[in-house]
Amino acid sequence: MTKQNRVRNVTENPCNMCMPMGAIVPFKGIENAMIIIHGSQGCATYMRRHMAEHFNEPIDVASSSITEQGTIYGGENNLKKGLENVMQLYKPELVGILSTCLAETIGEDLGRTASSFTREQGEGFTARLVPVSTPGYGGGHYEGYIQALYSIVVQLSQKTEKHDRINVFVPHISPADIREIKRILELMEIKYTLLPDISETLDSPYIQPYRRIPAGGTPLQEIEAMPGARATIEFMTMLEDELSPGKYLESEFGVPLYRLPLPMGIEACDELLRVLKKLSSKAVPEVIKKERGRLLDAMVDSHKYNGAGRAAVFAEPEVLYGVTRIMAENGILPAVLATGSKSPALKKLLQSLTADCDEKAIILLDSDFVSIQDHCANRKINLAVGNSDGRFISEQVGIPLVRIGFPIHDRIGGQRILSVGYNGTMMLMDRITNTLLAEKLSSYRQDMYQSLYKYPSAAANDH
Amino acid sequence: MKNMAMKELDNEIIKERSKSIRTKGRQSQPIQCEADSVAGCVSQRACVYCGARVVLNPITDAVHLVHGPIGCASYTWDIRGSLSSGSDLYRYSFSTDLREEDIIFGGEKKLARCIDELVERYHPGLLLVYATCIVGVIGDDLGAVCKAASLRHKIDIIPVESAGFSGNKSDGYRAACDVLLRMIASEEAVPKKDNCLNYLGDFNLAGEAWIIKSYLNEIGIHVNVAITGDSTYDTLLEAPSASLNIVQCAGSMGYMGKRMEQIYGMPCMNISFLGLEDTMDSLRRISSFFDNYFISSRAEALIKREYELYAPVVESCRARLQDKKAAIFVGGGFKAISLIKQFRELGMEVVMVGTQTGREEEYDTIHQMVTDGTVVLDDANPSELETFMLEQGADLLVGGVKERPLAFKLGIAFIDHNHERKHPLSGFIGAANFAQEVYATVCSPVWRYLNLDGI
Ligand code: SF4
Ligand code: SF4
DSSP states (O other), rough: OGGGGSSSSEEESSSSOHHHHHHHHHHHTTTTHHHHHHHHSHHHHHHHHHHHHHHOOOOOEEEOOOOOHHHHHSSSSHHHHHHHHHHHHHOSSSSEEOHHHHHHHTTTOHHHHHHHHHHHHHHOOOOOEEOOOOHHHHHHHHHHHHHHHHHHHHOOOOOOOOOOOOOEEOOSSOHHHHHHHHHHHTTTTOEEEEEEETTTTOOOOOSSSSOOOOOOOOOOOHHHTGOSSSOOEESSSSGGGGOOOHHHHHHHOOOOEEEOOSSSHHHHHHHHHHHHHHHSSSSOOOOHHHHHHHHHHHHHHHHHHHHHHHEEOOHHHHHHHHHHHHHHHTTTTEEEOOSSOOOOHHHHHHHHHHTSSSOOEEEEEOOOOHHHHHHOOOHOOOOOEEEEEGHHHHHHHHEEEEEEESOOSSSOGGOOOSSSSHHHHHHHHHHHHHHHHHHHHHHHHHHHHHHHHHHHHHHHHHH | OSSSSSHHHHHSGGGGGGEEEEETTOSOOOOOOSOOOOTTTTTOOOOOOHHHHHHTBBBSSEEEESSSSSSHTTTTOOOOOOOOOSSGGGGGEEEEEOOOOHHOOHHHHHHHHHHHHHHHHOSHHHHHHHHEEHHHTTTOHHHHHHHHHHHHSEEEEEEEOOOOSSSOOHHHHHHHHHHHHHHOOOSSSSOTTTTEEEEEEOBTTTTHHHHHHHHHHTTEEEEEEEETTOHHHHHHHHHGOSSSSSSSSSHHHHHHHHHHHHHHHHOOEEEOOOHHHHHHHHHHHHHHTTTTTHHHHHHHHHHHHHHHHHHHHHHHHHHHHHTTTEEEEEHHHHHHHHHHOOOOHHTOOEEEEEEOOOOHHHHHHHHHSSSSSSSEEESOOOOHHHHHHHOOOOOOOOEEETHHHHHHHHEEEEEOOSSSSSOSSSSHHHHHHHHHHHHHHHGGGGGGGGOSOOO
C-alpha cells in the first residue's frame, strides 16, 4: 500500500484503548480500593472483559449506568447511588471515580459530586474518593494510566514527617515485573512505597475464602506519606512535568527525584543499581552481581542469532523504549517502532537510542496496526514484539510475535511475563532469540534446497 | 438458607436488586426483568452497540466502521469466533477515532472522510456505520452522512442506530435486524427457490453454521443464507427468495423472523441445534415442513447415523457427571433454556440460572423447567453470582469471559458459552463437544489439589 505517508482520518486496527481503561489499573494497585466509572454501562463492561482476559482475575469495576434519561437530566444521582451501592457491596477504603466520553460531554462534574456525596454521608464516612477526569476521546489507555497515577498522588499526599522509605512510580508493567523490582529493592535493603502495586491484586494466589477486593496493593497511608520520603524513583522518562507525580513531590515537598528508564537491558539495569547503591549504604549483593554476569554471558551466547533479527515493536511508550534498548544492545535491528500514544519525548529518545543502528528506524506515534503492517512489509521485518493485538500481523504476513505488554488475550499468563531487571532482560531476550531460531530452523532445509539445489534440472536439460 | 444467616445475606444483596432474584418455591411474585441496571451494582451487561455488533459483525465482506471514540471500537476488535469461508474484512476494526476537537465541532466531516478512505482502500459492497453513545449527544446526523456517501460511492452505506445507552444488548439486536431488513428490501418481487430456507440466528461461531448447512444439504434442503454467520452482502440480498425461515437464536433474531413473516409472508420456525434431543427434533420439524418423502427419509438416515456416532460420547460423559450441580449465567433467556435442557441430557442438576437480558416469557419458561430451590437471577452481579454459587454448591458455571475468573477463584469448574468460543457446540458433534467440555472441566484432577494446608 502506498498510503503510509498520507495523513489518514480513519483508524484501522487500533493500538489504543481508551483513557478510563488505562486509569483503572493504578486504582487496582491500591490496597482495598474500588472503582466506579461514570458513564453508560457498556464502557465499564468492555473494559472489565478486556482486563479479565489478560489477567485471568475477576475485574470488578462498577458503572453509574447512565441511561438516555441521564444524558438529558444529568447523571449525578446515578453516580451517588452507584457510590452507595459500591460501599455496601465492597466496603472499600478508597474509590476511584473515572469519567467517560459521555460523562464529560454532558458536563458532569466529578469533583463536585464526590464532595457533596462525602458531605451527605456524614461523620461515619471515612472512605476516600478520588475523582479523575478521563474522557475516552482525550487520549489512549497510556494517558489514562498517567492521569490517574498523577491524580492519586496529588489528591492523597499530605505533608508528612520525614521517613526512611523511597517512592517508586512504575508505568503499566506486569505483576511479575513489579515483583522483580520489589525483590531488587529488598536485596538492596531499601524501604519503599511502590505505586501502583498490582503485583498481588492482579495476580493473586488461590485463597479461601474468596475476597472481592483481593489482598495487596499500595497502602493508602503510605501514599499519603509520600511527601516525607527520602527520594523518588520514577520509571517514566518521557512524562511531561505537569503529569509527573515525582516532579510534583519534588517541587511541592522537595523530595529528590530520579527519573530512570525501566530496567530493561544491561545499561538501564546498571543505571538503576547505581542509583540504588547511592540510596542505600549497601554494596550490590553477590546474587545480583551473578544475575548480571549471567545476563552478559547470555548476550554473548546469543548475539549471532540475534544479528539476523529485523524487528517491529509496538507497546506503550516506556516498554517500547525498554524493548528497543534491549534490541539495540544485542544487535537486533529495531526497524519499526510504534505506539498508540502521541508522546513527543518518546520520539526523541528513540531517535537517539537507534542513531547507531545500521538502518534508520521508522517511528510511528499515534499509530494503528494497519500502518504498522504496511511498514513491516517494506522493511522486511522478521520478528514482531508487542501485545496480542499484533497477532493479526503474524497471521496475515507470517511474522512471529513475541508477546509482551497489554493486552495479551490469546495466550495464558500475561500477568506472569517477566521482562525487567537482569533476569527479566535475559528472559525476554531468550524469548526473542528462540523465536528467531524457531523460524530459521523450521524452514531452513526447505529454503536452502529451493535456493541452492540446481544441478539435477541442469543435468536433465543436457539430455 | 444453607450455611448463611439471613442477616449476612442481606448485606450481600442490594435492596433494589432483590426483586430480580427468585428462589423457585419460595417467592410467588414473578421476577423483575427487562429493567435498567442499578447503578454501582457491577452489572455484567454490555450495551446496545454490543448487541448490534453481535448480529452484524459476521457479515464477512462488509466494512464495519465504528463512529465514536476509540475505546468502543478497540474493545470489540476481532473478539468473536465467527468464521468466514471468504473475505476477512469483518475482522478489521475501523474507527473514526473521535478526538477532543471532533467532540466540540462535531464528527460528521471526519466520518465522511473516513468512509471515503475505506471505500478507496477496500472497495466493499456494504459499509455499516455503528453509532456509539457520544454520536447522538454531539448531534451528528449519521443518516445524512451515510446517505450522501452512499450516493457518492454507489454502494450501500447504512447507519446502525446503536448508541450504547439507549437500552441494552437486546435493543442492539433489534437495531441490527432493522438494518438487515432495510438492506434486503427490494422493489421487485423475488422469485422463490425450491426446498430452500434461511437460517437465522447462527453466527458461525467455530463453524457452527457450516455443520447445520451440511446436515440440511445432505437431506436435500438448500440453505439460502445463514443470517448472519459467514454471510456476504450479495448472499444476504437473496434472503427473500427462501420459502422458510428457521431461527436458532430467537433472542437476537426472533424479531427478524417475525418481520419477514409480515413483509414477505415467509413462515418462521423456531428451532434449536443445541443438544442431541433438540437437534433431532429440529431436523424432523424442518423436514416435515417441506413434506417430501425423500427429505424425511434422508433426515431419518442422517439422524440415525449421527446419533449412533455421538450419543455414546454423551453417554460416557453422563455416567461421570451424574448429579453434579450446574449454575448458568448467560446473555439471553433462549440460551439459558437450551442449556437447562442440555444439562438434563447430561444428568446434571441446575441449581442457579441467570441471564443478562432475559425476557418475561423466557423467565416463565425457565421457572417451569427448574426444580424447587433453584435460584433464578436477572442482570446478576459478581457478588450475587459468588453468593449463590457457593450457597447452592455449584460444581460448574457456564458463562462468559468476565465470569470465568470468578468461578475459578471460587474453585468452580467453568465452560465458555459465548461468542468467543473456538469449538462448535451445535448439532450432534456440538452436543458431544459440549459433553466433553463439561466433563473435562468438572472432572479435572486440579480441583482435588485446591487445599491450602498442603504445607
Ligand atoms: S472511548 Fe469513551 S465511550 Fe468508548 S468505551 Fe471508552 S469511555 Fe466509553
Ligand atoms: S460508549 Fe456507549 S456504545 Fe461505546 S461502549 Fe460505552 S456504552 Fe457502548
